[in-house]
Amino acid sequence: MTKEECKQVVIDIINDIAPDEDTTDLKPDVRLRDQLDLDSMDFLDIVMELRKQHGIEVPEADYQQLASLDSCAEYLTPKFNEKKAV
């Protein structure tokens, strides 16, 4: 999986959990929280969906890694690729 594909996975999840948010022009390097009306409960939903849809576990200590699309890609892409390799 490329980093761009990984970003799309996160965007798809956000579209799922926040159907009224416009995710078409998200800036990858800006915190998601500053661009969208997301609170801590919504981030919890993102974590849950990563587990449910993709079997990716994000421990609580790593939640801040999901701050922006760029940081999501940095953090999650290796996890996706590790999983594929297994």
Next chain:
Amino acid sequence: MVRRPREDQYDFLIIGAGMAGMAAAIRLGHFGKKVLLLERHAIIGGLNSFYKQDGRKYDVGLHAVTNYVPAGTKRAPLTKLLRQLRISHADLGLSPQNVSRVAFPGHDLRFSNDFALLESEVARVFPKEIDRFRSLTEKVKSFDELDLQGPKLSARKILSEELHDPLLIDMLLCPLMYYGSAKEGDMDFYQFVIMFKALFLEGFARPFEGVRHITQLLLRRMRELPVERIMNCGVQSLRAEEGEIKEVLLENGRVVRADCILSTIGSVETAALVENDVPFLRQNDEETPRLSFVETISVFDQQPVDWGWDETIVFFNDQEEFAYEQPDNLVDPRSGVICFPNNYQYPDEKTLAEGFLRITCLANYDRWIALPEDIYKEEKARWFEEMVRSARRFLPPLADAEIEKHQVGTDMFTPRTITKYTGHLGGAVYGAPEKIRDGKTPYRNLVLAGTDQGFLGITGSMLSGISMANLHGLQSG
């Protein structure tokens, strides 16, 4: 001990398929929890339901969905609610109100979903109070009403410090009490803030098809998820042992166990189900609901607006001082709420097929319950007339003959009806006077949600279910 079969073991048991219970079930279902949702009645929705009579569908409870904000409004309870249930704003199909009014002797305050209207009305009617009203508004806006641990505060006490004119205080309290207070005379300040935001800072809306549009939407969401639902089946008893509920006996004879039990049926009502232990709440004066309501519904073969009745909701009171308390009589017709479900801005200028006038007044549960059947019917008929007469004083005048000519149906529900269909003690609509904000009980795995947690209205009830599901179902792992 014999190990129970897996099918009788649930992650969550939710008691009551009202707004709070259904919202919690959806939330937990999203995350793959094994959920059992029980409803004693044949219809979902609890206090917000509907019934059919003479070929007509009548809404119960819902005058308006409060907390209405347009799609995309940031940080609003409605936005949060939709997000958490993964429902889009458009699916909810809400149409905003026209305009509403608080009508007291010689004084009217109009308000709409645009807060500027109420502000300008306060400036017009209470010019000396406007600065203080604005500062009160700021205080309300910055108050964290979602703090589950804060102290209990009297709204009247805080209002009398913030505002000087007792009439303005009563005029503000009247709609907020009618739409959500289980307490006589005063409100908890937390409740005041929740209601002030819900009614004045946000607003009223309604789906064209009424509350069943919302309950059906929730039902469809539940069907997509691993939620098992049993209708016509309540809880017989909760068996407590060592600070937790070990087993739940259902009315159909089944025995189930659950890691967490979420009860939305009311605090006193839940306590009454616990056996093998000291009940955690006794039915005493402080906790027993004393406020109940009657509602009349008049159906017309024309739209209310044709008579100049173009407002959405009118909160009326004919006394110098507004008394929100249990009446000595069967009904207190001196104050109440008038609602015209027709008067919302429905899409494409759609209109409801018939005209509806609904009037709500405070009622005395004990007196209604004590009536023998034949007298009950007589009293219903008598108070129907009385309430319509009282309410019409606050509407543009109309000849009695004109009403008679166009009236095609009537119905009325009383505190007896409420208890019969919802199981709420005392015909209560807004739950017990004392709220348990964090939903905790003395039992580790028994949690309360719904009106007795203190969140009110449809939006509040659903948020209550969601917040408890999140707290006990998701965050704890």
